[in-house]
Amino acid sequence: MVSLDVDRVRRDFPALSEGVAHFDGPGGSQTPRQVADAVARTMTAGLANRGTVTAAERRAEEVVAGARRAVADLLGCDADGVVFARSMTQATYDVSRVLARDWRAGDEVVVTRLDHDSNIRPWVQAAQRAGATVRWVGFDRESGELPVDDVRAELSERTRLVAVTAASNVLGTRPDVAAIAAAAHDAGALVYVDGVHLTPHAPVDVAALGGDFFACSPYKFLGPHHGVLAAAPELLERLQPDKLLPSSDRVPERFELGTLPYELLAGTTAAIDHLAGLASGASDRRTRVLESMSAVEEHEERLFARLLDGLRSIAGVRLYGDPARRTPTAYFSVAGRASGEVSAHLAGLGVNAPASHFYAIEASRWLGLGDEGAVRAGLAPYTNADDVDRLLAGVGAIAR
Structure with missing residues (x-):
């Protein structure tokens, strides 16, 4: 399988020139210039x-x-x-x-x-x-x-x-x-x-x-x-x-x-x-989609393991859910801090990881989070290791 070249991917996204680490993709991804x-x-x-x-x-x-x-x-x-x-x-x-x-x-x-x-x-x-x-x-x-x-x-x-x-x-x-x-x-x-x-x-x-x-x-x-x-x-x-x-x-x-x-x-x-062209040169688009999305999945899983390991190592961080098969989405809270406070702190560092129930209101209530919810960090094809490290550093700072 061809690996995802995340540096090449990132060059197609004008919004990334603002220097923000975007973990808000689950609410809406950034847009490549080809789409615009x-x-x-x-x-x-x-x-x-x-x-x-x-x-x-x-x-x-x-x-x-x-x-x-x-x-x-x-x-x-x-x-x-x-x-x-x-x-x-x-x-x-x-x-x-x-x-x-x-x-x-x-x-x-x-x-x-x-x-x-x-x-x-x-x-x-x-x-x-x-x-x-x-x-x-x-x-x-x-x-x-x-x-x-x-x-x-x-x-x-x-x-x-x-x-x-x-x-x-x-x-x-x-x-x-x-x-x-x-x-x-x-x-x-x-x-x-x-x-x-x-x-x-x-x-x-x-x-x-x-x-x-x-x-x-x-x-x-x-x-x-x-x-x-x-x-x-x-x-x-x-x-x-x-x-x-x-x-x-x-x-x-x-x-x-x-x-x-x-x-x-x-x-x-x-x-x-x-998407079809991210990691495949196959002739038909369906094949290109499958190969490229497999590369996206591998890239995101690797970075997500880094994110989860980092969050688990921070005292006071609580992660919700640990399913065997999952998309690269972390839902977490920090002891003694309102989720909105954590999100605002991260935003001040140029890391976008919003806090909410994200319209999964029944799930939030089922988890005991009420209507406030928790912080959500989701990965995307353009997420890189530096983004993950910036998020972890920001969470670590507010958790201390």
Whole structure:
């Protein structure tokens, strides 16, 4: 496997010239110049509503089609099942409303306390409107693991949907989604996977994960701010969302409300192309994506071990969760210091590691952190050893 050349990677990120060590990638990564250039080119070229008559119409059509192909290569899915939305949250609310039309009193929905609220609240609220029952699954407070058997125990012949994260955005836990999906399908339920925090850190194969829906956010993997939903086209064909009368009823267009943000889609294609070129020279983009993301994963795991070892060596630091499989995400507190105080101290040193529940409000409460949460430090492809050492030095100083 080709290793990631982090010095070369960093040269593509103008924001890094400010000298800040960014551990805030889980909330939104920094952006390479190639993405900004693609957005600017699209906005300054002749552009119109999609069509086939004028060059401007054809350009808009190709931007959309190109972005669908790029996402398909990133996720290993069918381009005809790629839906673009304002955000992952919006996409999830849209799907929840459509699915819940068929739910009845006595039906059940399973959610986990490990998840970001965007993969909890839409389902809880949809279930409440339908009179369905919500089944909650906790996670091990010490390890941060989500046991498959605990999910399986909540399934029944009345289960209509299981919502589960592919990686916790605070603890980094990577549940066994494939096993959870298999158990849910045995019960006759659909599975909605939040892939927002997994996609930036590892090769993704939605078919191997086994979920029916997979949602992610390009701005977490170097791209612009919008959301993506991937599902099998034949599943989407069975769903009828509310839409305007003149708008297309084709899949996936029937799920996309209004005119798409062409410039953001062009930026998403550029982000995926950038990821694909980080550590691979293969001919097809899907292969380049898999090889490059494997290199990203190896780079981040190596640095993350350095970060964890360093944090564990600092007296007064408490790390939350220690799952066997995880993304490079550390969630921690410092004894005698409010988490916001720790974050502000680090920011003053040019180290961005924010403190919050980060919308994983159920996880924060489950861990006993209430609504305040803890400090989160997440790695990205552009993180280097100097960044990690600066973070450790800052935490060590405030812990003394």
